[in-house]
Amino acid sequence: MEDGFDFVALAARMGERPRTASEFVYRALRRAILDGGIPPGTPLRQEALAAAFDVSRMPVREALRQLEAEALLEFTPHKGAVVAEISARDQADTYLIRRALEPVAFAQSIPNLTREDLDRAEDLVADMDREPEHGRLGELNRRFHMSLYARAGSPKLLRLVERQLVEHDRYLRFHLAKLGRDRMSQEDHRAMVRAAAERDVPKGVEMLQRHIDTASRESADFFP
Amino acid sequence: MEDGFDFVALAARMGERPRTASEFVYRALRRAILDGGIPPGTPLRQEALAAAFDVSRMPVREALRQLEAEALLEFTPHKGAVVAEISARDQADTYLIRRALEPVAFAQSIPNLTREDLDRAEDLVADMDREPEHGRLGELNRRFHMSLYARAGSPKLLRLVERQLVEHDRYLRFHLAKLGRDRMSQEDHRAMVRAAAERDVPKGVEMLQRHIDTASRESADFFP
DNA sequence: AGGCTGAATATTGGATCCAATCAACAGTCG
DNA sequence: CGACTGTTGATTGGATCCAATATTCAGCCT
Numbered sequence: 001m002e003d004g005f006d007f008v009a010l011a012a013r014m015g016e017r018p019r020t021a022s023e024f025v026y027r028a029l030r031r032a033i034l035d036g037g038i039p040p041g042t043p044l045r046q047e048a049l050a051a052a053f054d055v056s057r058m059p060v061r062e063a064l065r066q067l068e069a070e071a072l073l074e075f076t077p078h079k080g081a082v083v084a085e086i087s088a089r090d091q092a093d094t095y096l097i098r099r100a101l102e103p104v105a106f107a108q109s110i111p112n113l114t115r116e117d118l119d120r121a122e123d124l125v126a127d128m129d130r131e132p133e134h135g136r137l138g139e140l141n142r143r144f145h146m147s148l149y150a151r152a153g154s155p156k157l158l159r160l161v162e163r164q165l166v167e168h169d170r171y172l173r174f175h176l177a178k179l180g181r182d183r184m185s186q187e188d189h190r191a192m193v194r195a196a197a198e199r200d201v202p203k204g205v206e207m208l209q210r211h212i213d214t215a216s217r218e219s220a221d222f223f224p
Numbered sequence: 225m226e227d228g229f230d231f232v233a234l235a236a237r238m239g240e241r242p243r244t245a246s247e248f249v250y251r252a253l254r255r256a257i258l259d260g261g262i263p264p265g266t267p268l269r270q271e272a273l274a275a276a277f278d279v280s281r282m283p284v285r286e287a288l289r290q291l292e293a294e295a296l297l298e299f300t301p302h303k304g305a306v307v308a309e310i311s312a313r314d315q316a317d318t319y320l321i322r323r324a325l326e327p328v329a330f331a332q333s334i335p336n337l338t339r340e341d342l343d344r345a346e347d348l349v350a351d352m353d354r355e356p357e358h359g360r361l362g363e364l365n366r367r368f369h370m371s372l373y374a375r376a377g378s379p380k381l382l383r384l385v386e387r388q389l390v391e392h393d394r395y396l397r398f399h400l401a402k403l404g405r406d407r408m409s410q411e412d413h414r415a416m417v418r419a420a421a422e423r424d425v426p427k428g429v430e431m432l433q434r435h436i437d438t439a440s441r442e443s444a445d446f447f448p
Numbered sequence: 449a450g451g452c453t454g455a456a457t458a459t460t461g462g463a464t465c466c467a468a469t470c471a472a473c474a475g476t477c478g
Numbered sequence: 479c480g481a482c483t484g485t486t487g488a489t490t491g492g493a494t495c496c497a498a499t500a501t502t503c504a505g506c507c508t
Contacts, residue, residue, distance in 0.1 A: 019469095020301050020491065022289075046460070056493045058282075061460090065246075065286050069293030071383075077244050078460055078499045093380035100324045156317035159295070160384075243499095244461065270490070280463045285490090302469045302490055453506080461498070468491070476483080 021055045026063035028053065033072050033083055034166060035135055036173045040085045044073065070163075088220070091171045095216035098164050102212065103205045105149035105161050106192075110201050112151035118197050121147045125189045134176045137184070138169035144189060148196060175219055185211055245279045250287035252277065257296050257307055258390060259359055260397045264309045268297065294387075312444070315395045319440035322388050326436065327429045329373035329385050334420050334428055336375035342421050345371045349413045358400045361408070362393035368413060372420060399443055409435060 029049075032038045044064065050057045068075045075081050124144040131137055142165040149158060176184075188211040195204035253273075256262045268288065274281045292299045299305050348368040355361055366389040373382060400408075412435040419428035 022491080023301070045458095047458095057460090058492055058494095062286065062289050062491095065289045066293045069290045077247070079501095080460065089378075090380055093378045096328060096378060096381055097325065097384060100328050101321065104320060104324050154313075154317045154320060156295075156314055157320055160321060246461080271488095281490090282462055282464095286461095303471095304490065449508105451506105451508085453504105455504085456502085458501075459499085461496105463496075464494085466491105466493075468489105470487105470489080472485105472487085474483100474485085476481105478479105478481085 021053075021059035022062040025049065025053050025055065025059050026066055029063055029067060030070075030072065033067070034138070034169045036170065038083050040083050042083045044081045044083065046080070086170055091219060092216070094164055094167050094171070095212060098161070098168065099209065099212045099216070101157065101161050101164065102145070102149065103208055105152040105154065105157055106196075106208050107201050107205050108152040108154060109149045110196050110199060110204055112153070113148070113196055114151070117147055117150055118193060121193050121196075122190075125186060125193065128184065128189075129186060134173070137176060138172045141172065141184070142166065142169065148192060171219065175215075179218065185214065188214075245277075245283035246286040249273065249277050249279065249283050250290055253287055253291060254294075254296065257291070258362070258393045260394065262307050264307050266307045268305045268307065270304070310394055315443065316440070318388055318391050318395070319436060322385070322392065323433065323436045323440070325381065325385050325388065326369070326373065327432055329376040329378065329381055330416075330420075330432050331425050331429050332376040332378060333373045334423060334425050336377065337372070337420055338375070341371055341374055342417060345417050345420075346414075349410060349417065352408065352413075353410060358397070361400065362396045365396065365408070366390065366393065372416060395443065399439075403442065409438065412438075 029038075029044075038044075046057045046060050046064070049060045053060070064073065064075070064081045067073050068081065071084060073081045073083050121144055124140055124147060128137060128140045128144070131140060142162070145165055146158070146162055149161060152158060188207060192204055192207045192211065195207055253262075253268075262268075270281045270284050270288070273284045277284070288297065288299070288305045291297050292305065295308060297305045297307050345368055348364055348371060352361060352364045352368070355364060366386070369389055370382070370386055373385060376382060412431060416428055416431045416435065419431055
């Protein structure tokens with residue numbers, strides 16, 4: 001039953017279980033995939049997962065369906081699910097999409113950001129400086145960005161942006177491992193908060209675009 | 225067992241069934257939701273659906289999960305699924321997202337479009353002129369747009385764009401009913417094809433942006 | 449030896465059954 | 479009369495069992 005990944009330990013580490021088993025399995029798997037704990041291409045056997053999470057195969061199947069709809073794994077009828085591959089092309093597309101969407105969200109959000117929002121953003125930048133564990137940086141980074149877009153007033157747009165940031169997490173891992181955390185451009189982050197605090201929309205948007213562009217450029221080559 | 229919608233007739237009308245029952249139920253439901261056949265807010269009872277499609281409740285559950293992940297319906301644990309609401313806000317967001325993403329796809333695609341792609345796009349415009357049934361116009365319109373973006377070389381971006389166009393279908397219905405089909409801006413469509421044929425990227429992008437902007441403006445007010 | 453065929457096995461898809469949860473309603477008590 | 483509570487019915491969540499499909503591998507034929 002060795003998949004090369006310790007699902008049992010993951011399950012134990014997941015904190016309190018959500019109300020339904022489906023939800024539980026879904027979250028655990030999602031996290032493991034995004035963290036890179038389960039490498040791309042890994043086939044996921046329903047029976048093995050069920051045993052590891054100590055549930056029946058049914059909630060596993062529902063979770064797999066949801067993850068498939070999120071493009072985190074690929075399904076083939078009667079063959080099963082494998083963790084979706086990552087690729088330079090996919091990474092480039094993620095940046096392309098972020099580059100198109102996030103400036104819109106940021107521009108709409110800036111005028112409506114409260115002092116609390118800005119403080120929270122600043123706190124998150126500081127948290128990133130402190131956080132020792134690479135695995136948590138993705139989430140902090142995501143929350144930082146989302147806190148700046150929070151007041152855009154376009155829920156559907158925000159859901160989409162968050163989804164892209166989640167996808168981005170899968171690649172951020174590689175960056176941090178290869179380039180080190182100093183490449184996370186904390187200066188860009190701080191500059192974005194400053195621009196937002198001054199309600200300077202064009203400047204904020206420009207900072208954000210530069211931020212995404214440099215990240216995109218730096219990670220363009222060195223990939224699988 | 226009256227949901228106010230004839231699932232049995234839908235099932236019969238669906239053409240050949242895909243290999244798995246889940247897939248079958250998924251497609252049928254998805255289509256019915258997008259067509260507006262099942263109005264927003266309608267609760268979907270698993271038992272009723274299973275009976276209508278003549279399968280057990282299990283494939284129904286899997287289909288519902290997938291549709292939930294696509295935001296076409298909302299799930300509440302132990303309560304069930306209801307068809308996602310549509311709203312002016314959601315519609316505006318859809319246009320916002322399209323306006324941000326499609327120009328990128330179009331710009332990347334134009335230089336690589338083949339004669340066949342352009343012919344296909346033109347054919348689809350003509351098909352729209354001919355098509356008598358409102359229900360099919362959404363699909364034709366979607367395929368028209370996608371054929372112009374097809375050579376963008378960014379699969380992930382294209383998937384996302386297509387998804388937005390699918391969402392757009394839900395609203396297009398209302399437009400056609402209230403404003404009539406002459407508002408579909410076939411002239412814009414033709415202008416986009418011309419610009420693409422001339423490999424004029426800035427002009428094509430501008431046409432597209434205007435197209436989306438006018439559609440957005442025209443449909444801004446008159447909503448539920 | 450190599451490739452094809454077919455049986456055996458593993459794995460997923462689907463159905464049925466049971467348990468947990470929620471909603472509605474009746475009854476009771478203040 | 480109103481609010482609370484316990485009970486019943488409806489509906490979803492989860493488990494187990496069976497069927498369908500794919501994969502593997504042994505054996506046979508060329």
